Amino acid sequence: MAAKETILFIPGHMCDERLFAPQIAALKGRYNIVVAGLKAGEAFETYIDNALEAVGDNRFNLVGLSMGGMLAAQMAAQHPRRVLRLALLSTTVEPEVPERAQTRRKRIERAKKAGLETIAREELAPSYLAAAHKTRTDLIDTVVAMAVDHGVDVFAAQSAAMTARRDCRNDLPGYKGPVLVLCGEEDRLFSVEKHKDIAELFEHSELVIQSAIGHLPVLEAPEATNAALETWLSRRV
Incomplete structure (x- = not known):
């Protein structure tokens, strides 16, 4: 085999x-x-x-x-x-691109103040899903859970790595x-x-x-x- x-x-x-x-x-x-x-x-x-x-x-x-x-x-x-x-x-x-890098920096600052769950639920998940899936709580909850489990420090590190790619x-x-x-x-x-x-x-x-x-x-x-x-x-x- x-x-x-x-x-x-x-x-x-x-x-x-x-x-x-x-x-x-x-x-x-x-x-x-x-x-x-x-x-x-x-x-x-x-x-x-x-x-x-x-x-x-x-x-x-x-x-x-x-x-x-x-x-x-x-x-x-x-x-x-x-x-x-x-x-x-x-x-x-x-x-x-510079505009995306600026968006990442703003999200890092907001995540430090408001928490990752807020960022993931209000910004990440809505930007990821097609119109037909905007209200699918299973997908939204998965995106939020994964983000929260990584934490703010990882969020900042990954964001910086993407900016420098x-x-x-x-x-x-x-x-x-x-x-x-x-x-x-x-x-x-x-x-x-x-x-x-x-x-x-x-x-x-x-x-x-x-x-x-x-x-x-x-x-x-x-x-x-x-x-x-x-x-x-x-x-x-």
Whole structure:
């Protein structure tokens, strides 16, 4: 019997394995599942080193969403031979823009005063979800719980790391494995056009755009997202 392939999931900002719960449930019997922890560290390099240590020496499939996608892109650019297949969800490979950095600084200050639950419930969750999912308390509560469990110090550290992230656009064409680029049509953080730009960087990419879905396709449309991942995982390397 052939050894199971490994999938490394990298969560988004202030998220953990709960972000990928539907995908883990669907894939865990057939793959070795590793979820990167992003609570320790203050720079992308540290997060990447910790994730590589967690996944071990073998090659692996790599899935990242939002901040996790930024990290996955940098990891694939730096360690292309380690990554069997690459999936970039709801993300960007470009550097931070000044306006977004200013928003992050304001949120850190508000989080210190009002608490993370307030920030997550009033700012993060509403910006993540498509119009049809704005009142889904299960999704909102999951986003809030993950954020609160990370704490304000991690919120500040992850925010600073994203602000300082590198531009990966020139390095990514060197990655030659199968690539899935997936986004929601109603993602207000990273547009469909930006995801088209990402897909064009790679020689072997597939772009999947989900209608009436926001920034969290893994939770908003788990069955469709799982189907896209299954197709991606079936591609030869």
